[in-house]
Amino acid sequence: MSEGGRPGPRRRLLVRGVCAAGLLAIASGLSGCGGRQSILAPRSQQTHVISVLWWWMLGAASVVFFGAVGLLALGYLRRRSSGLPVLGEREGVVNAIVIAFGIVIPLIVLVTLFGASDIYAIRFSAAPKSGSTRMTVQVIGRQWWWEVRYPATGAVTANELHIPAGTRVQLVATTADVIHSLWVPRLARKIDMIPGRENRILLETPDVGTYLGQCSEFCGLQHAHMRLTVIAEPPGAFNSWLAAATRPSPATGGAAAGEGRALFMARGCGGCHQLRGSEARGTIGPDLTHLGSRSTLAAVSIPNTPAELAAWIRDPQAIKPGNHMPDLGLSGGESQKVAAFLEALK
């Protein structure tokens, strides 16, 4: 630097840069938290422990970061004098500082972190011991939706995972095709679904509510539209939902629904989809036995309304390009009839 003592343009630029970075960090921090899939809005013990861990790590990391940037800033301010402030030029002192900041302090911090996270906190997100839960659900990842099974009953559904609030649930995660990863950030750690393996996590929340999850391992074309909702209900409501979900597909009334049913069977929908208790027994696509009772379609891509469902049936590739449902060549009217039929399956 050739300028005199006054802060040169370079220095002003530096100050501005640091301010901009700081403001940016704060602004984006404020806008980010509390989202519907935020790990910092925990609704279970394990995610609560992890969020506390995060805040402590963020605190420690901020101290290190601003300390180091402070030292660099000091280096800038003292750019014309060599040696350390106060301590002078002795090589031994400088070396000792590097050893202290580079070895001793990190060692203490890292051992603490290791104990707190990898020995203590890890217990909360560990797979539940067998027999320690009252209930088991099975989630099977498929390109690009989630099959949900309740092994004790015959209930099968898709993209909506109902659990009783306040109950420990063992979730068994497997896949029917490629690797997926089940991630419901507010309720549990993520777990990969890997061919040939059965992975387990604990799903438990005291709070009734609807929680969003999303596939978190890249699984092909529609990875982005592979989402699910976890619905935690009071145990009574859950039990009646499960009882209804276990029953076979209901009979439907109305002319449109009747025609829709006939179209459904005639156009081969049953080759991929199952309506329990009917001749439609396909296992490739989602079970539609009680489709009318779900709130969203296509793995939480669109709301479950007759209009959206009809649009989907008419041209499934428009909404989720590349998904495995073929275009069945149904006219607009036919699609609406099939949709009316399916919406009646409560």
Next chain:
Amino acid sequence: MSASVSAPARRNVELLEEVWEERRGLLGWITTVDHKRIGLMYFFTSLAFFAAGGVEALLIRTQLIGPEHRLLTPEAFNEMFTMHGITMIFLVVIPMTTGAFGNYLIPLMIGARDMAFPRMNAVSYWIFLGSGVFLYIALATGQAPNAGWFDYVPLASKQFSPGLNIDFYGYGLIFNGIASTATAINIIVTIFKLRAPGMSLARMPLFCFAFLAAAFSLVFALPSLTLACMLLELDRQLGFHFYDVAFGGDPLLWQNLFWIFGHPEVYIIILPAFGIATSIIPTFVHRRMVLFPVVALAELLVAFLGFGVWAHHMFAVGLATLVTVYFAAASLVIVIPSAIQIFAWISTILTGTPDFKTPLLWIVGFIVFFIVGGLSGITVAAIPFDQQVNASYYIVAHFHFVIFGGAVFPILGGMYYWFPKVTGRMYHERIGQLSFWLSFIGTWVTFFPMHIVGIDGMPRRVYTYAASTGWTVLNLLESIGAYVLAAGLVLVIANLAVSLFRGERVGGDPWGGDTLEWATSSPPPPYNYAVVPTVSSPYPMWDERDRERDAVRLAAGQGVLARGHETPVSSVQDGRLEEVVAMPPHSMWPALVGLLLFAGFIMLLLSHFVIAAALGGAVAATLIAWHAYEPEHRPAAASARDLPSGIWGMSLLLCSEVMLFAGLIATYFYLDFRAAHWPPPGLPLPATLDPSILTGVLVATSVPMALAARHARRGALRRTTTLLALAAIVQAGYFAFQFHQLLDELHTVNPQGSSYASSYITLLATHHAHVLLGVLLDLGMLFWIGRSRLTGYRVSGVRTLALYWHVVNVLAVAVLLTELYPSL
């Protein structure tokens, strides 16, 4: 050169100019073996790929600028992020650091006149170029790799990705790996053997330590990627079952093999950046690096520890808790050598008198970003936290701070720093600083919000997101940041491009740098140094007496070495001068090898295996022909006890082959561990007697090979030839017999039937391929020593060949024990 050059000195320089005169024009570039020209070709090629990778990044960011955008189709988006990753890692950072910076600077820094193996250096470049073109043919023809840069199976299997996309990935990376391995070996041997007299290891620049560590990591890590891709293509093209659960394979085998390479890879990327930082800091801070030896040790330690942490990429796959805890602990240990280096840099800046010119600004930016990336890296060693944010945008933020902030910033700083050395002109300082600030702010704005959006639940690799997720504002900010960053990068290139023509002319040492490259003119002459420099400290340019003595020696003709493309070779540890070696001049063969390999890989891709094998044979013939040229060796010291460069080169190549076999054997036992029955019911147990006897016969050929090497050193041509021929006949017989057996065995042990048979046959076939290669090398050697006398070059060749066979024989025993294991 100083102005007052004496007449004898001028005569010596003229002599050198004549000896090292280069071919002109395009042919000159195609046939060059000069490390500086090759370095420049690497530079411009990787810069072109950097532009391509940058455009891909901008397309990704534009797609994600708002919710439910439809700029790119899902397929195009998947190809973009996959190509962005592959490009930036394999076609930009590795070739830019090892290929461009390493090639151009290492010989200059250690006072050598070229790399240890100049023609192999050229081959590396042509292969790298070929692999890049290969991968971009995929993009141009609309079938680019699309399963992410870590290409997890079974998504990447034939069943779920039937197109050529993944085959371009598999073969492209194997092809690219050959170039990186060759460059790494070249760097190691150059650093070991070609240092100027007096430059002991302790006096070597930290830049070289960093590149040495990265090169060693490459040699040991790349075989794992090569193996993973090889098994992938066997699965995809020939129906083997390494990764297929239905037949006893395991998708996690891919993940293990990939990350055994993939994590050291991170250090391969970052270590050269450390080297650049440790070159720039002392120059602009005007003091020596604090704790020089500790920093050197830390660089090597980072590379070493990088091999023990791979499974921290797999904390969500459901590994046993104990395994994850081990890998988390190992990952935390790496923090220590990194922290040492960070605080060594900071305290060097703090205690020196820093001049914040453009190169140092980039290094300060690097330190800041590397701290952020390091801290976020520590947080993901907390297993429960990683199990939340793994595969989310938090990870994307983390590794971009490490790789973009940590590796690319020093590369850009290095471009400014060495620009006057390479071009003889100075860049524009003001615009240089502006380009830094734009890039610095752009990097923050692009990557910092990704931490938050990841914590907010956004997974990586989604081509779009719903507005209801609340991720819109942050994504918009990230995209704006990306455009600012792009503007900064364009300004860097514009500054350098304009300065190339308009910049102020500078002398040899515009910065007062501490390392030897500043001792020669800018740009350096083809022979680098008119007189081989001598060194007596780690800061040779700050030892003015040494440099004054160089001028005296030039006038006296000491150390001018102008009888050919000569360079001194010294001992590995203390840099004692041992011999003077003539380097090969320009050659057509390297470009031809690159072209043949390119054609060979295209044929493999298209499943034309016979044509591919024929092209492989053509490569072997080319390699034999290329050894027609015999560079001269002349001993400079009476007692040259150190191993010659060729033996070092072969040893390193064999290290890489041993790693390949280790991976194969580990694969065999990994699959065994996963299987209920090994071999599966219905398959015979392997026979023990015949293979044991045959292997015994093969191993016995080590005796004539060792004797041949000994006689060669004594100059006994006839005995050497007889022994070599004897060994070659036995080895060829072994190969013929075993290959016949293998073809027979394919009927009973069908590799398309089970993972056991796949790994059994692949292990044997890989072994046989190495025997076949050895027999070809035998024949080539017999051909050349039959035609000429036993020169120093040929003696070194015979010793190298003997070493090859000793290692192949040891591996033969390991392979035998592995295949017989179910019968033992």
